[in-house]
Amino acid sequence: xxxxxxxxxxxxxxxxxxxxxxxxxxxLSGVDFDVAPGSIFxxxxxxxxxxxxMVRILSTLLRPDAGTATVNGFGVTTEPVRVRESISLTGxxxxxxxxxxxxxxxxxxxxxxxxxxxxxxxxxxxxxFNLAExxxxxxxxxxxxxxxRLDIAMSLVGQPKVIFLDEPTTGLDPEARIEVWQVVKELAxxxxxxxxxxxxxxxxxxxxxxxxxxxxxxxxxxxxxxELKRLLPPAEVEYVEKQPTLEDIFLALVGKDxxxxxxxxxx
Amino acid sequence: MSKHLFGDTAVLLGRSLRHISRSxxxxxxxxxxxxxxxxxxxxxxxxxxxxxxxxxxxxxxxGIMLIAIASGIAYTAVRLFTDMKSGIFERFQSMPIARSSxxxxxxxxxxxxxxxxxxxxxLVALFMGFRTSAGPVEWLAVVGILALFxxxxxxxxxxxxxxxxxxxGAGGFSYPLIFLPFISSAFVPTATMPGxxxxxxxxxPVTSIVNTIQDLxxxxxxxxxxxIALAWCLGILVLAYxxxxxxxxxxxx
Numbered sequence: 001x002x003x004x005x006x007x008x009x010x011x012x013x014x015x016x017x018x019x020x021x022x023x024x025x026x027x028l029s030g031v032d033f034d035v036a037p038g039s040i041f042x043x044x045x046x047x048x049x050x051x052x053x054m055v056r057i058l059s060t061l062l063r064p065d066a067g068t069a070t071v072n073g074f075g076v077t078t079e080p081v082r083v084r085e086s087i088s089l090t091g092x093x094x095x096x097x098x099x100x101x102x103x104x105x106x107x108x109x110x111x112x113x114x115x116x117x118x119x120x121x122x123x124x125x126x127x128x129f130n131l132a133e134x135x136x137x138x139x140x141x142x143x144x145x146x147x148x149r150l151d152i153a154m155s156l157v158g159q160p161k162v163i164f165l166d167e168p169t170t171g172l173d174p175e176a177r178i179e180v181w182q183v184v185k186e187l188a189x190x191x192x193x194x195x196x197x198x199x200x201x202x203x204x205x206x207x208x209x210x211x212x213x214x215x216x217x218x219x220x221x222x223x224x225x226x227e228l229k230r231l232l233p234p235a236e237v238e239y240v241e242k243q244p245t246l247e248d249i250f251l252a253l254v255g256k257d258x259x260x261x262x263x264x265x266x267x
Numbered sequence: 268m269s270k271h272l273f274g275d276t277a278v279l280l281g282r283s284l285r286h287i288s289r290s291x292x293x294x295x296x297x298x299x300x301x302x303x304x305x306x307x308x309x310x311x312x313x314x315x316x317x318x319x320x321x322x323x324x325x326x327x328x329x330g331i332m333l334i335a336i337a338s339g340i341a342y343t344a345v346r347l348f349t350d351m352k353s354g355i356f357e358r359f360q361s362m363p364i365a366r367s368s369x370x371x372x373x374x375x376x377x378x379x380x381x382x383x384x385x386x387x388x389x390l391v392a393l394f395m396g397f398r399t400s401a402g403p404v405e406w407l408a409v410v411g412i413l414a415l416f417x418x419x420x421x422x423x424x425x426x427x428x429x430x431x432x433x434x435x436g437a438g439g440f441s442y443p444l445i446f447l448p449f450i451s452s453a454f455v456p457t458a459t460m461p462g463x464x465x466x467x468x469x470x471x472p473v474t475s476i477v478n479t480i481q482d483l484x485x486x487x488x489x490x491x492x493x494x495i496a497l498a499w500c501l502g503i504l505v506l507a508y509x510x511x512x513x514x515x516x517x518x519x520x
Contacts, residue, residue: 059361061519081363089361095354099286111278112364114271154358 012037012193017067027053029217042208043197049214051197055166059089088155094147103135113158125153145176165196272365279372297339297384329480330453337444340424343377347428348437377421399484415500422507429514472499
């Protein structure tokens with residue numbers, strides 16, 4: 001199957017006046033934002049801010065109560081099939097099949113996407129995600145980081161235009177986290193639009209071209225990091241000793257602060 | 268979208284069958300309790316039970332097969348529930364595939380797994396002295412009724428799998444179904460039971476199915492029982508399918 005071409009040159013994702021309630025609870029109460037093609041957009045918010053609800057609506061798993069959302073030019077409620085052809089979802093919990101091997105997982109997704117040579121697609125992604133060696137092993141024997149990489153690899157099968165990553169690094173150790181960051185940056189470099197949700201401020205700071213802060217069902221700020229910084233009073237110059245963060249120390253001690261791509265995995 | 272239904276179902280069926288081939292214990296577990304019951308009733312209680320057949324295992328086997336199916340379908344609920352918990356269900360739902368293929372793959376897997384369990388049980392029964400004069404037509408009828416019964420109960424399992432809150436809940440719904448054959452003509456003729464119990468036993472689905480299969484194995488005329496059995500199976504199937512699809516739509520909308 002060929003991936004649906006975008007309808008126009010407009011934004012990759014456009015959300016206007018989106019509302020969603022569960023009974024009395026207003027999860028989203030009028031959300032608007034645009035995501036430019038090929039950019040990384042971070043939806044930042046604390047637990048329960050509505051990030052996952054937002055992602056579920058955009059990936060056609062949930063219907064909004066009001067408002068519109070288009071992905072790759074297609075309405076999520078009016079043309080859900082075209083939307084599904086354009087996207088991939090990597091949910092909060094690694095959506096991998098534990099009983100199958102890593103390679104079988106990728107072949108499965110490639111078959112469901114009607115690709116020509118599922119085996120070759122799988123091998124190419126295994127190599128790209130440093131999983132070639134582990135490819136024939138059962139996923140239940142994978143480490144958390146390997147599982148997440150396989151999860152993201154499965155989302156790349158068929159080269160979807162837009163990728164949703166719902167809290168992609170929650171529960172990962174610092175090394176695995178940096179690995180995921182590398183992958184996300186690489187995706188955007190190749191022109192894929194990435195919408196990711198996160199509750200980690202440094203993650204948004206590291207990755208995103210634009211950051212939107214979702215709070216109590218509304219976007220309370222939306223801009224580049226520089227623009228968001230300007231919302232606060234100008235910085236005062238203070239002299240403080242530069243202390244290494246615990247993360248710096250941890251990474252220095254385990255010797256993984258250099259290139260992440262060359263790391264070897266311990267399952 | 269439905270143009271992919273068969274292809275997508277086939278791919279997902281391949282996935283589930285791989286699960287089964289990697290944990291064949293689900294097949295063995297499904298077969299082991301019915302086989303134990305068969306041993307118990309033939310070699311312990313059987314001598315004291317008077318039935319229409321002089322070879323008690325010939326009388327017993329149909330009911331044992333229904334018990335096996337009733338316990339085997341619980342795995343479908345558990346597998347479906349596990350899929351939904353793990354997030355792979357949402358991955359499938361957000362992909363350009365025929366959405367109901369996810370359910371159909373689980374249903375067909377149940378058919379295959381239960382068929383394998385039944386083959387084991389019939390082989391053990393043959394070893395224990397089960398004999399039938401049934402020809403190909405009768406066997407075909409037996410297989411057909413068992414398949415229909417499995418399909419109907421599997422759709423009940425789908426409802427349980429979709430609406431369960433825990434793995435135990437997903438598997439636990441089948442206990443009443445497993446118990447049903449005990450209050451039927453599966454182990455002893457209903458004529459020996461006291462009034463109200465007999466009334467229940469004679470008017471619940473299992474008895475008509477058991478009677479039909481007993482008659483087919485013995486090459487007796489099946490009479491009206493086969494139509495009652497088919498009506499029960501089809502009725503349960505249609506109801507369960509409608510409720511399962513409603514539960515599914517609630518899940519994915």
